[in-house]
Amino acid sequence: MLANSLTNLSALYKADAKDKTAVKADPYATAAQSAVVLRSGAEFRKNRIAAADMLTTEEAAELAGVSRVTINAWIKQNRCIGIANLRRGFKLPKWQFETQVFELIQPLFEALGTTDGWSVLSFLENSQEALDRRTPLVALEQGESAERILQLAVAEGH
Numbered sequence: 524m525l526a527n528s529l530t531n532l533s534a535l536y537k538a539d540a541k542d543k544t545a546v547k548a549d550p551y552a553t554a555a556q557s558a559v560v561l562r563s564g565a566e567f568r569k570n571r572i573a574a575a576d577m578l579t580t581e582e583a584a585e586l587a588g589v590s591r592v593t594i595n596a597w598i599k600q601n602r603c604i605g606i607a608n609l610r611r612g613f614k615l616p617k618w619q620f621e622t623q624v625f626e627l628i629q630p631l632f633e634a635l636g637t638t639d640g641w642s643v644l645s646f647l648e649n650s651q652e653a654l655d656r657r658t659p660l661v662a663l664e665q666g667e668s669a670e671r672i673l674q675l676a677v678a679e680g681h
Contacts, residue, residue: 568641569609571606571644572606572608572609572614576616576617576618577606577614577615577616577617578614578615578616578617579608579612579613579614579615580594580595580598580605580612580613580615583603583615583617583620586617586620587620594613594615595613598613598615598640600629601628601629601632601633601638602628602629603615603619603620603625603628604616604619604628604640604643604644605640606640606641606644607640613640616644618660623663623664623669624647624660624663626669627663627669627672627673628643630669630673631643631646631647631672631673631676634673634676634677634680635676635679635680636680636681637680646659646676646679647659647660648660651675653675654667654671654675659672659675659676
């Protein structure tokens with residue numbers, strides 16, 4: 524449904540086969556179409572926060588061998604990805620505490636020019652053409668260099 528809406532929005536002209544006249548399509552989304560997009564984004568975020576690989580700050584602290592206060596400080600300093608939980612506190616993807624990923628988190632925030640955890644999470648979990656359609660996270664696991672991942676982040680951030 525969303526793909527159809529976007530396809531319809533991107534069409535500049537629709538040819539009427541009967542009389543061969545072009546009718547200019549409205550390039551803007553309707554309020555209903557915008558609401559569908561916003562609802563799908565909210566649903567995605569809700570599901571991602573609830574995913575099995577997402578830890579509470581307490582669980583992350585135990586995994587990292589630090590206090591919950593330290594985890595919260597790391598989130599504020601962009602040293603780890605913290606996603607605001609719908610109820611309270613933060614949820615953190617467990618995989619970021621693997622050494623090769625953890626060392627890259629703060630530089631990724633800087634390279635992407637953001638302080639938003641969702642932006643870094645999205646970058647790491649979405650496939651990139653430059654990585655043969657692998658996600659940066661998978662590419663790292665498969666031996667891609669941290670420098671290459673940072674180069675892609677800089678390019679995306681600018």
